[in-house]
Amino acid sequence: MMKAAALASSAMVAAVVVVSTVLHQRQRRASKRSERAEAVLRDLLDRCAAPVELLRQIADAMAADMRAGLAAEGGSDLQMLVTYVDSLPSGGEKGMFYALDLGGTNFRVLRIQLGGREQRIIRQESKGISIPQHLMSSSSHELFNFIAAALAKFVASEGEDCHLPEGIQRELGFTFSFPVKQTSLASGTLIKWTKSFAIDEMVGKDVVAELNMAIKLQGLDMKVTALVNDTVGTLAAGRYLDHDTIAAVILGTGSNAAYIEHAHAIPKWHAPLPKSGDMVINMEWGNFKSSHFPLTQFDQELDAESLNPGEQIYEKLISGMYMGEIVRRILLKMAQEAAIFGDNIPPKLERPYILRFTLHTRTIDMLMMHHDTSSDLRTVASKLKEILGIKCTSLRTRKLIVDVCEAIATRGARLAAAGIYSIIQKHSQHSVIPDTKRSVIAVDGGVYKYYTFFGQCMESTLSDMLGPELASCVVIKPVNDGSGVGAALLAASYSRFHQADE
Ligand code: BGC
Numbered sequence: 001m002m003k004a005a006a007l008a009s010s011a012m013v014a015a016v017v018v019v020s021t022v023l024h025q026r027q028r029r030a031s032k033r034s035e036r037a038e039a040v041l042r043d044l045l046d047r048c049a050a051p052v053e054l055l056r057q058i059a060d061a062m063a064a065d066m067r068a069g070l071a072a073e074g075g076s077d078l079q080m081l082v083t084y085v086d087s088l089p090s091g092g093e094k095g096m097f098y099a100l101d102l103g104g105t106n107f108r109v110l111r112i113q114l115g116g117r118e119q120r121i122i123r124q125e126s127k128g129i130s131i132p133q134h135l136m137s138s139s140s141h142e143l144f145n146f147i148a149a150a151l152a153k154f155v156a157s158e159g160e161d162c163h164l165p166e167g168i169q170r171e172l173g174f175t176f177s178f179p180v181k182q183t184s185l186a187s188g189t190l191i192k193w194t195k196s197f198a199i200d201e202m203v204g205k206d207v208v209a210e211l212n213m214a215i216k217l218q219g220l221d222m223k224v225t226a227l228v229n230d231t232v233g234t235l236a237a238g239r240y241l242d243h244d245t246i247a248a249v250i251l252g253t254g255s256n257a258a259y260i261e262h263a264h265a266i267p268k269w270h271a272p273l274p275k276s277g278d279m280v281i282n283m284e285w286g287n288f289k290s291s292h293f294p295l296t297q298f299d300q301e302l303d304a305e306s307l308n309p310g311e312q313i314y315e316k317l318i319s320g321m322y323m324g325e326i327v328r329r330i331l332l333k334m335a336q337e338a339a340i341f342g343d344n345i346p347p348k349l350e351r352p353y354i355l356r357f358t359l360h361t362r363t364i365d366m367l368m369m370h371h372d373t374s375s376d377l378r379t380v381a382s383k384l385k386e387i388l389g390i391k392c393t394s395l396r397t398r399k400l401i402v403d404v405c406e407a408i409a410t411r412g413a414r415l416a417a418a419g420i421y422s423i424i425q426k427h428s429q430h431s432v433i434p435d436t437k438r439s440v441i442a443v444d445g446g447v448y449k450y451y452t453f454f455g456q457c458m459e460s461t462l463s464d465m466l467g468p469e470l471a472s473c474v475v476i477k478p479v480n481d482g483s484g485v486g487a488a489l490l491a492a493s494y495s496r497f498h499q500a501d502e
Contacts, residue, residue, distance in 0.1 A: 034396055036338035041403055044330060047296045048411040052464055054292055055414060059422040059465070061290040066283065066426055071267045077289055081282040082266065083232050083258070084185040085490060086274035088239040092117045092501030093492035096162055098170055098222065100151055100211075101484040103177025103230050104195065104253040105358055106130040107147060109154040110484040111162070114492055116501040126484065127154055133196075140202040140210050148214035155220060168497045170222035172215075173487025176207050177230040177254070179284045185494055188227050194286060195254045195321055198307050226490040229282045230444070231258035233486030238442025238479045240489050245440040247423045248482065251416060251454070252445025253357060254312075255319040258282045259423050285419055286315030293317065294411060298329040305352070314419070318412040320447045324355030324366040330404050340397045341390050348388045355387065359446040367451045370405035377402065406453070413457035420458075421465045424474060442479040449478065 050058075062078070069080030099110040110126040129150050135143050155170070164170060178197065182188035187208050193199065202210075208224045215222055228236070235248035235258050247259035261281045263273045293313065302325055303309055303316055316322045332349050334340045341349070348354055355365040365383055372379035377398035384390040384401075420441055427439065448455050463471040479486075493500060 030394075033338045033340065034400075037334045037340050037397070037400055040330070040334050040338060041400060041407070044296065044404065044407050048294050048407050050294050050411055050414040050418075052461075054294065055418040055421070055461070055465060057292045058290050058415065059418045059425065061292060062285070062288055062419060062422040063426055065288060066422065069283075070261070070265065070281070073268055075268070077287050079179060079191070079282075079284045079287065080266075081179065081229075081284060082182065082269055083229065083280045083282050084182050085226075085228070085232055085236070085280040086263070086278055087276045087493065088236050088260075088280070089486075089489040089493045090500060091120065091240060093489060093495075093498070094500060095492060095495060095498035096164060096170075097173065097488040097491045097495070098151075098155070099173040099175060099233075099484045099488035099491065100147065101175040101177075101230070101233070101487065102147065103175065103483070107150075108481075108484050109151050110481075110488060111154070111158070112485065112488040112492075113162070114489075118501075121485075124485070125157075126481070136196050137198045140199055140205060141214075143199060143202075144210050144214035145217065148211065148218045148220070151215065151222075152218040152220050155222065170220070171225040171491045171495055171497070172222050173226045173228060173233070173484075173489070173491035174208065174211060174224045175228050175230050175233045175483045175487040177250070177256075177483070179282075179287075180207060180227065180229070182227065185226055185490075186224055192308070192311070194308065194312055194315065196307070225496065226487060226494055228483075228487045228490055229256065229258060230483035231256045232280055232282055233484065233490070234442050234444045234479050234482030235259070235280060236486035236489050236493075237482035238440065238477060238486075240486075241479065242440050242442075242477060244438045244475075245442050245477070246427050247420075247439075248442040248444070248479070249416070249420060249448075250445040250483070251319065251443065251447040251458075252359065253319060253321045255286050255315045255416070255445070255447075256283065257285045257419060257423060259427065283423075286312045286319070288419070289313035293415070296326075298326050298333070302326060302329060314415070318416045318419075318447075320357035320359075320364065320445075320451075321353075323408050323412055323447075324357055324364070325353050326408050327366050327404055328352070328355045330408075331401065334400070334404075340400065341393065346388050346390050349390075357446070362446075362450065364446065364450060366405050366409070367453075370402055370409060370451075370453060372402065409451065409454050410457055412447075413454045414461045416454075417458045417461035417465060420462055420476075424466070424470075438473050438475065440475045440477050442477050442482055444479050444482040449480070 065076040065078040068076035069078040093114045094116040096113050101108040108128045113123040115122040179191040180188040231248045238245035249257045263279045335345050356363045369380045380398040
């Protein structure tokens with residue numbers, strides 16, 4: 001009896017020893033995995049570091065590229081496109097105007113009623129429509145017919161009070177947010193697609209002619225009177241709201257900037273100088289690249305596998321379409337090398353662009369995970385489950401994911417600040433009293449609008465670069481819907497039919 005009891009108790013001891021050894025091994029394995037993942041994070045943080053001295057070098061390189069791009073066609077990676085916008089809205093514009101804003105995953109149609117200096121914007125109506133994925137790589141006819149049909153439907157909703165007097169045609173500002181070589185304010189050929197668009201036969205074609213044709217097919221009495229980039233639209237809307245606006249930046253699906261340049265500082269402009277002496281330049285800064293960029297293997301791989309390898313490198317570091325994809329690539333490496341999601345790689349984590357940046361539904365997965373302030377990082381857990389099918393993660397892993405998002409957002413925001421810094425530098429070269437004049441930079445785009453961390457980090461970095469005195473003269477101003485409203489305002493200020501108040 002005693003023997004049996006002794007046997008049972010030693011078996012129990014043995015079982016306890018086995019269980020605790022297994023647990024111990026598991027813990028050791030888990031902590032080894034965490035250590036490996038944390039090593040990947042440390043290496044990432046090192047490589048993504050963008051201290052102010054580096055940012056200054058990047059800003060100097062951008063300024064040099066700006067000058068080269070203004071000097072000659074194709075003179076630099078920055079195309080510095082002449083927009084034919086030599087005067088911006090004054091506030092006195094009057095009449096009813098339309099805008100069509102195409103550039104990301106959706107497009108918007110907009111109707112605006114302007115009442116001159118006293119009444120300003122009397123009424124504004126708009127509608128956003130998402131573009132089916134297949135149309136982004138179909139044919140120009142299919143894309144433009146789809147857009148024109150939506151526009152016709154929107155025009156049909158004009159109220160009785162909207163009707164234009166006899167003989168007056170509807171005028172449309174067309175925001176087309178891709179690099180275009182303009183030949184006048186209302187014509188221009190597509191240089192190349194960016195972001196998710198890839199309709200090859202469209203490159204080299206006049207985008208206004210294509211749209212006017214599609215509008216005609218719809219039987220609409222309407223004509224494009226201004227072709228503008230979204231940065232130019234935002235600059236126009238910014239200027240309408242605040243006369244000190246000198247530049248506009250878009251931080252959304254893609255990224256770009258436009259600013260007011262002195263016409264005499266554009267050697268490649270051979271036509272007579274405009275009366276205003278100014279010309280708005282669409283920088284197409286997304287295509288900027290510099291040997292000073294803090295690049296990682298993830299950026300290089302993303303670029304190599306993108307629709308436009310070797311191009312839009314700056315955009316691939318700072319804009320919404322790409323930042324989530326960089327995060328995915330880092331998480332995949334952590335899953336492969338440190339098994340942060342267990343022994344198997346979650347299959348969905350291998351799917352490019354699965355971390356979404358979809359503005360019309362405000363689905364910015366990276367932002368939602370990064371902004372999770374709950375103590376147990378609940379949103380991170382539910383996003384991992386919803387998007388990647390990962391059911392169970394430790395808090396340590398979830399924290400790691402937040403840190404990865406933060407590393408990529410911080411680098412993007414700091415690099416974006418360097419871009420703004422170089423525009424301010426360029427602008428102040430021509431100013432009479434460079435250090436004291438208030439300068440406003442209009443900013444729009446989903447990354448800036450919704451990704452608070454990004455916006456704050458960009459602004460504080462810019463302040464650090466400018467120093468306290470200059471920083472107090474620079475205002476970063478959000479301009480909501482600037483690209484569409486600005487296009488309508490430009491259609492108004494260049495209207496054939498309506499006269500603005502003095
Ligand atoms: C385009 C620019 C545009 C920017 C923001 C870039 O990909 O090349 O023309 O302004 O995205 O929409």
